[in-house]
Amino acid sequence: MQQLRETRRLCSYQYCGNSFQGRSDKIFCSDQCRNRARRDQLKEERWNAPMFYSKIVEILQNNHKILKALYEEKDNSIIVTNFLLRDSGFNFEFTTRVLNTSKGIYRFCFDYGWLELENGKILIVENKKMILI
Numbered sequence: 136m137q138q139l140r141e142t143r144r145l146c147s148y149q150y151c152g153n154s155f156q157g158r159s160d161k162i163f164c165s166d167q168c169r170n171r172a173r174r175d176q177l178k179e180e181r182w183n184a185p186m187f188y189s190k191i192v193e194i195l196q197n198n199h200k201i202l203k204a205l206y207e208e209k210d211n212s213i214i215v216t217n218f219l220l221r222d223s224g225f226n227f228e229f230t231t232r233v234l235n236t237s238k239g240i241y242r243f244c245f246d247y248g249w250l251e252l253e254n255g256k257i258l259i260v261e262n263k264k265m266i267l268i
């Protein structure tokens with residue numbers, strides 16, 4: 136009868152420190168340590184990325200909300216001042232897409248965008264096909 140090779144080694148969970156005997160592919164001393172290690176790893180992943188992910192998403196959503204609200208006040212494209220946008224909490228640094236056209240550079244936050252005109256004027260536009268591009 137063939138037996139699995141068992142060796143003695145240290146548990147891989149960083150806060151455990153137990154040594155244990157088990158199959159050579161086993162790296163934790165117990166289910167509890169395996170679960171704790173997994174939980175810590177997930178916590179770390181959430182910590183590393185989404186701190187700024189979620190902040191950027193928040194800025195983009197706020198930009199989108201402002202553009203949409205201004206746009207919906209009229210049926211068509213609308214011209215506002217960049218002061219109005221800034222005062223509304225708009226952040227010009229964050230966009231989801233940049234379109235370079237013969238009329239100028241359109242910057243979008245999802246399906247709403249803007250084009251800087253002369254004298255601090257801003258043209259707000261909607262692009263319903265944004266998702267298709």
Ligand SMILES: [Zn+2]
Pocket residue numbers: 146147148151152153163164165168
């Ligand atoms: Zn352990």
